[in-house]
Amino acid sequence: MSWTAVARKDFHDSVRSLLLWGVVVVFVLFAGLLAFLYANYFFDVLGVSDPTAETVTFGFVLLMTGNFPLLQFGVGPVLALVPVIGLLLGYKSIAGERDSGQIKILLGLPHSRLDVVVGKFAGRSTVALIGIAVGFSVAALIVLVLKSIEPVIFIQFVVAVALFTLVHVSIGVGISAASPSSTLSLIGVMGFVGIFQVLWGATFFVLNAFVFEFSGQPPDWFRFLRNLSPGRAYDGLMASVVPRYAEYKSEIASNATAGAGTEPVGDAFFTQDWFGVLVLVFWAVVPLAIGYWRFETDDLG
């Protein structure tokens, strides 16, 4: 159980660096600013008169996840920011200690390399969770003051954001564990962002446009593959953690003008919420496991 010592040390180190404070500030600005904009400007777009606290809260949730009327074609704020934060939190965690030689202090003590990987993941996750807790508390306060808020739903939403963040912390720590230097680790996480935040959507969009000519229903294998990215899986996680998310999402979507070119969802297994959760479990576990395996078998010169 010595990973707890590694985690505590890593967290103490983070508190004394700019890391924790940087993450807190980013989440406060991010969630706080969007909460302010939402309550003051965007809320009217929902076109709900005399809204309940629940409607107000879901409006904010949908804004954050990119399912808000008028804004639904862009990438949701959570999807744009959270993966990058998570990956950046993780990428130096182990490779950075190999660069500096701190790893020799760490592994001169009775810790296994698994302790190091798990401890680093736990330490960095704690930093992420504190940033999220503070940032979204500020956001909740702003929405509460300006409108009203339904705490249970909001907390469910924050839990989903937190889980999504931890998936990316895990990927970042995994890439870091697999990398002999933090330069390589940075290239790794940038590659991940490039592929899954940029290329993934663009590639499938282009294929859909030119190969299937927006026929409305591309083949299953195409839709299956498309749903394997963490970003695509996020909606499934949201719907699984926030019970009435899907309901509100379709309701608000139908209030607004129907989106052009939207495909019917269908009921294939890979469109189910649990499949999204499964995809995220995969992303939380597999890169970290591969990273650990590389770290475990590598020479630390």
Place this chain on the structure above:
Amino acid sequence: MAAIDVDGVSKRFGSVRALQDLSLTVEEGEIYGFLGPNGAGKSTTINVLLDFVRPDRGTASVLGMDAQENSEAIRQRTGVLPDGYQVYERLTARQHLEFVMESKGVQEDPHAILERVGIPDAIDRKAGGYSKGMAQRLVLGMSLVGDPELLILDEPTTGLDPNGAVEMREIIREERDRGATVFFSSHILAQVEAVCDRVGILKDGELVAEDTIEGLRDSMGGGHQLTVDVDQVNDSVVGAVRSIPDVTGVETRDSRVIVNVDESEQMAVIDAIRGTGATVKGFETREASLEDLFADITTDKEVAEPDAEGGAEA
């Protein structure tokens, strides 16, 4: 039971041969000096003992346990001062020591440890502001936490001033007297000579000598060094000297020929030099220092570079 038992270990990094069929044994309770020039493979050996690096062939056992299979248990009972480490610059000395204590599951007084290694005033200062010597003292202090059975110290005097090196040796002796085994590496013979019970000398990844200091002294041609001043130094002079069976080392510096040879054979050396037509202008003899021995063992030089004297390390 040996504290450290390395058996036939070989390790390559790409095309570089770091260790070649290395075998050595460190007995319980002794101070073992692991000596060799930079790049000889000392740190690689220590990295194998700590399971930072896995050997291509051979096995290593530490405190009777396999270095790869039981690395955590080994490190629980071992204090380590690695080379090429960096301290956690944002944490204080106290926090470093507390981390070590938590990792090893022991409770000690951080102040007493820092007192012992000579930096008690730095206890609540962040290690990022330490000099190299202070960091070295801190990590030495960390290695002492929990009274380990074995201390593995890689170039422990790096960054220490002469006074610090003396204090380091005192601590090493105290630890041995407490019952610990001490394995420490150095490229500086004087550090090892003063404190070690036994010495192993590594060169190009191979152990070229392993003995007590006295044993090493005895093994080198009676332990005497003859310096002959001649009017001309050339290959035939060196060849003539080397052809004498008892000569264990020859090098030249300017107009001098330096020969490691037993006292009784010194006249034979002088005669041989004269035999080549060279004129002997003078000679002197003295007991060889281990420094000479170390240089003999770890360098291949037969005819020394003209500036070898000034350029030689330490």
